[in-house]
Amino acid sequence: MNTSLNLGGEAVGLGILAAGLIFLYGVWLGRRETGWRAAQGVLGAVVLGGVLPFFLIPFAPTLFSSDSRSVTSLFLLTTVNIVGVFFSFLPWLVAGNWLEILRREGPRA
Template sequence: MSTSFNFGGEVVGFGILAAGLIFLYGVWLGRRDTGWRAAQGVLGAVVLGGVLPFFLIQFVPALFSSDSRNLTSLLLLTIVNIVGVLVAFLPWLVAGNWLEILRREGPST
């Protein structure tokens, strides 16, 4: 059984979409500077989400064992996959926070 780790694809795709949407919302409200800071924050979450799994994977050497019948390996692999999906949505969480900030400030007059 071959297992591949693909943490980067989801994080980058969701993150760039979230950064673009939050920036466009800031421009639409007339708060381009706040929208730009929000987009930078979301892109920072993209970088964190893309790099974080590589730092965490070194602490789980059991994932690299080829014995797929070992319950511990399967449990750790499942946990890492769940964490990978949660990290993929980290940029959307940051974008939602900035969305609340932009909504609270309202349109510029």
């Protein structure tokens, strides 16, 4: 039974949704340029989350060749899963930050 959490496709879709929603909120407030920058930031976080696994590929032989019963191997696999989940939700964290910036600026008069 595979116990790892895989949010790959869902995270990309939800990140693109977050970018669209933050852009629409910026347009609704009359701050289209700020909304566009926010959407670009969220999409950048989606790309970063999608590229991250390629940076972890050099460590894959170490993860799979070690004894699965050792504490070091379990710690490594747990760390990789936690980092993966963090990067899955990174676009929503970036969108929340931009949402606060847009809310603070308020609607254009």
